[in-house]
Amino acid sequence: MRRAVKARAGHTSEGTLERLEALCRERGQRLTRQRRAVLRKLAAERRALSAYELLARLRPEDGRSTPAGVYRALEFLMEAGVVHRLESTRSFILCEHPDAPHGGQLLICRVCGQVVEAEDEPVAAATGRLGERLGFSLDPRVLELTGVCARCRARSAAH
Amino acid sequence: MRRAVKARAGHTSEGTLERLEALCRERGQRLTRQRRAVLRKLAAERRALSAYELLARLRPEDGRSTPAGVYRALEFLMEAGVVHRLESTRSFILCEHPDAPHGGQLLICRVCGQVVEAEDEPVAAATGRLGERLGFSLDPRVLELTGVCARCRARSAAH
DNA sequence: CGCCGATTGATACAATGTATCATGTTACGA
DNA sequence: TCGTAACATGATACATTGTATCAATCGGCG
Missing domain, CATH: 1.10.10.10 (Winged helix-like DNA-binding domain superfamily/Winged helix DNA-binding domain)
Structure with a gap:
């Protein structure tokens, strides 16, 4: 079970x-x-x-x-x-x-493939400001971040 | 010329x-x-x-x-x-x-295809904190942001 | 020279994504 | 209820993107 x-x-x-x-x-x-x-x-x-x-x-x-x-x-x-x-x-x-209107972030574990979705305000704000600074009006597209999730990290640390 | x-x-x-x-x-x-x-x-x-x-x-x-x-x-x-x-x-x-060691950001204009590369500290910091919060150790990969550059925006505004 | 590892050439193929056009399906009004 | 117009699917073919394999070649070095 x-x-x-x-x-x-x-x-x-x-x-x-x-x-x-x-x-x-x-x-x-x-x-x-x-x-x-x-x-x-x-x-x-x-x-x-x-x-x-x-x-x-x-x-x-x-x-x-x-x-x-x-x-x-x-x-x-x-x-x-x-x-x-x-x-x-x-x-x-x-x-x-x-239902979230703005684009969020997707964290993708490159080991197990798990995907976790986030709606992080600081990230959205920082990218928005970067766009402004460079004259871009950015699409509210979802950001993809790859890495290794906690579980896979633990597993690989334990050999 | x-x-x-x-x-x-x-x-x-x-x-x-x-x-x-x-x-x-x-x-x-x-x-x-x-x-x-x-x-x-x-x-x-x-x-x-x-x-x-x-x-x-x-x-x-x-x-x-x-x-x-x-x-x-x-x-x-x-x-x-x-x-x-x-x-x-x-x-x-x-x-x-x-020569920049960490991953930066690429802003891609979806109209003209122009790409501008950035090394924005606030964005890097915000994504790093998000990763920590969710237990991910993120790869220093380049972030892709799409939108419309200033020039294309101006051009389309002028019809 | 002749060896050795790095690189390329050639070929074939796998994986991902689209165009086109005929055919179904459904909602809606006469 | 029936027709019809818009929406959706089926079938087929093809375009684009990316890899595997193996033989041939290149470049430096003893």
């Missing part, structure tokens, strides 16, 4: 579905079976999945899934702000804070 | 070649013709180039360049710390501060 793990595993935060339904109403779009399926697969992971990993998980349930279909679902979910793309690993992960 | 443009265009900073030569001595490697060629092409641009754009620029001079060769040269230059990879655009750019 496993201990409960924090936020991400196994479910979608309440905000997510609401947000998606609102967006659909607003724009005349639809929260289809395929989009729900992609969302569900992402919600079942604590780490990010590549589009083709997602495809492999979808195929058993729906043999007609295609790369294009997966990418289209992901695009929809990203526009809705409930999924992030990790550029550094070319993969996708469920957003833990779908 | 064109006005001089800041740092990046047309030349390699003094630190770069020194650093490469030192690294080669240290590790028994060589600063070969091909590696110099890739460096030169990157030095001629203010924006980042994809590996295949580089390849296209190298082919006229050396018809035997291959993707693998370009990637190998880039890998060498990145290990030496004189070239950065922009994950968000899958492209490569010359480093303006080859």
Whole structure:
């Protein structure tokens, strides 16, 4: 029997579905079976999945899934702000804070792949000021920070 | 006749070649013709180039360049710390501060592609503290920030 | 020269992402 | 209920980005 793990595993935060339904109403779009399926697969992971990993998980349930279909679902979910793309690993992960308006930060453990999402004000403020100083109006994009998480560090210290 | 443009265009900073030569001595490697060629092409641009754009620029001079060769040269230059990879655009750019030890920030204009490199202490400090707070020891990786530069903003404001 | 490690060339292929067009599906109004 | 227009998917093909492998070559040094 496993201990409960924090936020991400196994479910979608309440905000997510609401947000998606609102967006659909607003724009005349639809929260289809395929989009729900992609969302569900992402919600079942604590780490990010590549589009083709997602495809492999979808195929058993729906043999007609295609790369294009997966990418289209992901695009929809990203526009809705409930999924992030990790550029550094070319993969996708469920957003833990779908209601936060500003871009947050993602800390990615390069050993175990775990991703922790943060909304750190000091970081946001510092990058904002840097942008101003250099004349850039920065997109509120999510910042990716890679490193080693506490657990993996402990494990490697213990040999 | 064109006005001089800041740092990046047309030349390699003094630190770069020194650093490469030192690294080669240290590790028994060589600063070969091909590696110099890739460096030169990157030095001629203010924006980042994809590996295949580089390849296209190298082919006229050396018809035997291959993707693998370009990637190998880039890998060498990145290990030496004189070239950065922009994950968000899958492209490569010359480093303006080859001597700065810590990871800096790259501000990328999503309109014109211009890249400005910064070494901002407040940003570095804020991300470092965030990492500590969440138990991550962060890699000194370069941070990518996308947005719109002052010039492109002005241009689009004027219609 | 002849060896040795570093580097390159050549080829093939893997992984990631898109374009296009025909076909389904759904909401909504006549 | 039926038609229809917008939204979404399926199928196919292809573009882009990145690697693996192995033989050939280069450059310095005894």
